[in-house]
Amino acid sequence: MGEGTKAVAPPAGVARTVDLYGVADDSIVDGPGIRLAVFTQGCRHACCGCHNPDAQPFEGGTPTTIDELGEKVEANPLLSGITLTGGEPFEQAAALVELARRVREKGLDVWAYSGYRFEELLAGGPDGAAVPLLEQVDVLVDGRFVEPLKTLGLRWRGSSNQRLIDVPASLAAGQTVERGE
Numbered sequence: 001m002g003e004g005t006k007a008v009a010p011p012a013g014v015a016r017t018v019d020l021y022g023v024a025d026d027s028i029v030d031g032p033g034i035r036l037a038v039f040t041q042g043c044r045h046a047c048c049g050c051h052n053p054d055a056q057p058f059e060g061g062t063p064t065t066i067d068e069l070g071e072k073v074e075a076n077p078l079l080s081g082i083t084l085t086g087g088e089p090f091e092q093a094a095a096l097v098e099l100a101r102r103v104r105e106k107g108l109d110v111w112a113y114s115g116y117r118f119e120e121l122l123a124g125g126p127d128g129a130a131v132p133l134l135e136q137v138d139v140l141v142d143g144r145f146v147e148p149l150k151t152l153g154l155r156w157r158g159s160s161n162q163r164l165i166d167v168p169a170s171l172a173a174g175q176t177v178e179r180g181e
């Protein structure tokens, strides 16, 4: 840092660290193209047949700064975007808003998976920051995984109750707008 340069502290109350289960640098299964998949630690949905049960406990994650994740995005010119998944990313929405904003500023897209329904997130979500995060999300895959509805024929989704939601169109229309695969 050069002389006279002042560090800019994040605004009060803005979380800069997320607890992660892990990261996939070059995922091709969490949305279109090559994606940085960010798996958050902690989920309270307890879906039967969960694809990632080790990500359910809220303890044991790896604290990771938003800057570290941003550097991963900067370092990979092949990325189409990032995918926020888990675990339940909306448990840590307040911290992820900043990452999603940076990604979109680069012209990349943001997908998010949530066990919550879109309408539940619009009501505030678990940490009260779901709406600001949704405002930085392009596509939301919503709803819990329901094992009896599991199907291999749906792209990007594990069970047929889950929806692919065009978030910007939904926010603009004031109603849920689903999109094709």
Ligand code: SF4
Pocket (backbone or CB within 6 Å): 043, 044, 045, 046, 047, 049, 050, 051, 052, 053, 055, 056, 086, 087, 088, 114, 115, 144, 145
């Ligand atoms: S929402 Fe996802 S991570 Fe959470 S219990 Fe269900 S399948 Fe597992």
